[in-house]
Amino acid sequence: MSRLDDALTLVAIDSVSRNESTIAGFVETQLRENPHLEVERVGDNVVARTTGLRALRLLVAGHLDTVPGDVTKAEIETDQLRGLGACDMKGSLSVMLELAKRPAARSHEVTWVFYAREEIARTESGLLEIAQLRPDLLSADVAILAEPTGGVVEAGCQGSMRVNIELAGKRAHTARPFAGRNALHRLGELLYRVSTYEPRAVLIDGVEFTEQLQAVSVGGGVAPNVVPDLANCVLNHRVAPDRTRGEAFTSLRSFIGDCLADGDVIEVADWAPAARPSLDNERLHSLVSLTGRPARGKMGWTDVATFSEIGVPATNFGAGDPLLAHTSEEFVTEKELDDFARVLGEWLA
Amino acid sequence: MSRLDDALTLVAIDSVSRNESTIAGFVETQLRENPHLEVERVGDNVVARTTGLRALRLLVAGHLDTVPGDVTKAEIETDQLRGLGACDMKGSLSVMLELAKRPAARSHEVTWVFYAREEIARTESGLLEIAQLRPDLLSADVAILAEPTGGVVEAGCQGSMRVNIELAGKRAHTARPFAGRNALHRLGELLYRVSTYEPRAVLIDGVEFTEQLQAVSVGGGVAPNVVPDLANCVLNHRVAPDRTRGEAFTSLRSFIGDCLADGDVIEVADWAPAARPSLDNERLHSLVSLTGRPARGKMGWTDVATFSEIGVPATNFGAGDPLLAHTSEEFVTEKELDDFARVLGEWLA
Numbered sequence: 001m002s003r004l005d006d007a008l009t010l011v012a013i014d015s016v017s018r019n020e021s022t023i024a025g026f027v028e029t030q031l032r033e034n035p036h037l038e039v040e041r042v043g044d045n046v047v048a049r050t051t052g053l054r055a056l057r058l059l060v061a062g063h064l065d066t067v068p069g070d071v072t073k074a075e076i077e078t079d080q081l082r083g084l085g086a087c088d089m090k091g092s093l094s095v096m097l098e099l100a101k102r103p104a105a106r107s108h109e110v111t112w113v114f115y116a117r118e119e120i121a122r123t124e125s126g127l128l129e130i131a132q133l134r135p136d137l138l139s140a141d142v143a144i145l146a147e148p149t150g151g152v153v154e155a156g157c158q159g160s161m162r163v164n165i166e167l168a169g170k171r172a173h174t175a176r177p178f179a180g181r182n183a184l185h186r187l188g189e190l191l192y193r194v195s196t197y198e199p200r201a202v203l204i205d206g207v208e209f210t211e212q213l214q215a216v217s218v219g220g221g222v223a224p225n226v227v228p229d230l231a232n233c234v235l236n237h238r239v240a241p242d243r244t245r246g247e248a249f250t251s252l253r254s255f256i257g258d259c260l261a262d263g264d265v266i267e268v269a270d271w272a273p274a275a276r277p278s279l280d281n282e283r284l285h286s287l288v289s290l291t292g293r294p295a296r297g298k299m300g301w302t303d304v305a306t307f308s309e310i311g312v313p314a315t316n317f318g319a320g321d322p323l324l325a326h327t328s329e330e331f332v333t334e335k336e337l338d339d340f341a342r343v344l345g346e347w348l349a
Numbered sequence: 350m351s352r353l354d355d356a357l358t359l360v361a362i363d364s365v366s367r368n369e370s371t372i373a374g375f376v377e378t379q380l381r382e383n384p385h386l387e388v389e390r391v392g393d394n395v396v397a398r399t400t401g402l403r404a405l406r407l408l409v410a411g412h413l414d415t416v417p418g419d420v421t422k423a424e425i426e427t428d429q430l431r432g433l434g435a436c437d438m439k440g441s442l443s444v445m446l447e448l449a450k451r452p453a454a455r456s457h458e459v460t461w462v463f464y465a466r467e468e469i470a471r472t473e474s475g476l477l478e479i480a481q482l483r484p485d486l487l488s489a490d491v492a493i494l495a496e497p498t499g500g501v502v503e504a505g506c507q508g509s510m511r512v513n514i515e516l517a518g519k520r521a522h523t524a525r526p527f528a529g530r531n532a533l534h535r536l537g538e539l540l541y542r543v544s545t546y547e548p549r550a551v552l553i554d555g556v557e558f559t560e561q562l563q564a565v566s567v568g569g570g571v572a573p574n575v576v577p578d579l580a581n582c583v584l585n586h587r588v589a590p591d592r593t594r595g596e597a598f599t600s601l602r603s604f605i606g607d608c609l610a611d612g613d614v615i616e617v618a619d620w621a622p623a624a625r626p627s628l629d630n631e632r633l634h635s636l637v638s639l640t641g642r643p644a645r646g647k648m649g650w651t652d653v654a655t656f657s658e659i660g661v662p663a664t665n666f667g668a669g670d671p672l673l674a675h676t677s678e679e680f681v682t683e684k685e686l687d688d689f690a691r692v693l694g695e696w697l698a
């Protein structure tokens with residue numbers, strides 16, 4: 001049995017978000033066979049811990065769910081596994097399971113977290129469920145989140161802010177537009193401004209984070225012969241971990257400020273906080289050394305921010321190309337799994 | 350009974366578009382009492398004609414329907430009638446009915462057209478219904494369309510073109526927008542361009558027409574974390590009667606051309622043709638003289654274009670402020686009706 005076979009076993013269990021009970025049961029059964037682990041089931045989440053008296057506790061977490069898709073098409077081709085979830089993130093999960101089950105002489109305790117519903121709204125997250133019902137299970141000195149990172153440490157994560165904007169106008173007949181004010185023409189000015197945004201890049205703990213600003217939806221219109229009096233627009237702002245929600249919003253407000261006027265509405269509809277890279281943490285620093293490659297900043301949002309919120313320095317580190325996540329061509333190679341197993345094993349040793 | 354009382358009688362009959370059978374019946378009955386008129390009912394349209402052998406035939410037309418609203422609130426206040434349809438256009442209709450019923454020694458024949466469903470899609474128009482079923486009834490040398498014009502001749506009408514545009518992009522994660530192309534940011538450029546449009550004004554037969562270009566609806570967006578790959582936009586272009594549909598589209602295409610790219614779609618979704626002012630027509634010229642005020646170009650689209658299409662020179666001329674049409678504050682004054690009756694009566698004499 002190669003690591004690809006182990007990974008295929010997990011891929012073959014359908015676990016689209018909210019349908020994780022089967023795979024959670026499988027993982028739980030595997031873990032319970034090991035006397036060196038104390039296993040807890042919380043909903044469809046499974047947590048396994050060594051419970052000695054060593055001072056330091058390391059935590060490794062991964063999510064059990066996948067985005068929607070068809071798992072029956074999964075297959076091993078020579079040296080790689082193709083299929084839904086292969087890369088994001090059952091390849092890494094199977095390595096976690098392998099290392100969790102292996103008794104090892106260690107100078108610290110280890111916690112393994114397998115959680116549900118990461119791929120949907122954050123409010124449904126299994127990790128938040130554990131944090132709420134059994135916060136003690138997430139207690140650790142440092143954590144790795146095994147999201148696909150191509151075997152490189154992707155440190156921290158950027159915050160993500162969704163901003164709703166409503167631009168006001170005044171209705172008029174399109175034959176007499178001078179009697180009104182076209183809210184869509186005002187929207188043009190706003191979108192044009194957003195398109196001129198120059199990404200702000202910042203270096204934190206030696207890794208670079210690049211902020212982004214994108215319009216993600218627009219709407220407006222009354223009738224074919226009416227100058228519209230309302231336009232709406234949603235912006236998504238990716239925020240580097242050196243800024244708070246308030247700082248980011250103030251800066252955004254200033255960037256687009258003169259496109260807004262009295263009577264317009266601008267509000268933060270959603271905010272997922274950023275997480276600092278924490279590469280000043282000795283354990284995370286040593287992880288970077290073990291990978292043999294420089295760390296980089298994580299651009300997308302991940303649950304590293306959740307660990308950051310509960311005071312556990314964490315980083316993203318897993319097998320598989322992050323650009324393949326959520327695509328139909330997802331795959332993971334045997335070498336990626338072997339490298340991940342080697343680095344993670346050494347880090348835990 | 351003043352002319353306001355007569356107008357109130359018509360206003361009090363609910364005739365929102367597609368519900369004109371009662372008012373058509375009322376008008377038909379009134380007209381049939383006059384032996385000098387030959388009356389025809391075509392659906393909910395009523396046409397009354399003198400049928401002598403005089404060479405010249407004048408036509409006066411008005412629509413029976415109103416936009417949606419509540420007719421029970423109509424009332425006469427001193428010297429004006431307030432209520433749905435008072436201005437657009439039952440005040441003028443009641444004057445038409447009064448003059449139609451009055452036998453007069455004339456040097457020409459007269460056709461009176463009362464038609465249904467003007468306030469909704471042109472394809473449902475009662476005037477087009479007559480043109481299709483009984484084109485002979487619309488035969489005339491010159492026509493007045495009694496839409497509200499404030500007692501001034503509003504000559505011709507502008508064309509109205511609806512243009513659908515789809516802008517293409519490439520999807521990407523909003524954390525990595527450089528991997529895609531944001532169709533909404535491209536839309537910003539297009540809307541901004543449209544907002545810089547300088548209205549083209551042209552003088553035809555001594556009256557000015559001012560073209561307009563307005564965005565009337567926009568849409569686009571995939572998900573809060575996705576760079577959208579499609580944006581759509583509808584433009585409404587008001588076109589002066591010196592240009593054809595093809596000329597207007599070519600000019601518009603050139604104005605926004607460099608905002609478009611391969612893979613985008615631009616198409617004319619709808620075109621209501623323009624009508625020249627026809628003020629070189631002796632009868633329409635004399636109408637302008639009778640009003641005692643200079644003619645102006647009609648900016649909105651009206652059925653003057655329908656008469657133009659069937660070869661009948663026509664103009665807009667009626668009682669009531671055109672800016673009140675389709676508002677909840679619609680009214681018409683007794684003086685407006687008296688002036689309209691005097692000018693129309695003299696023109697027909």
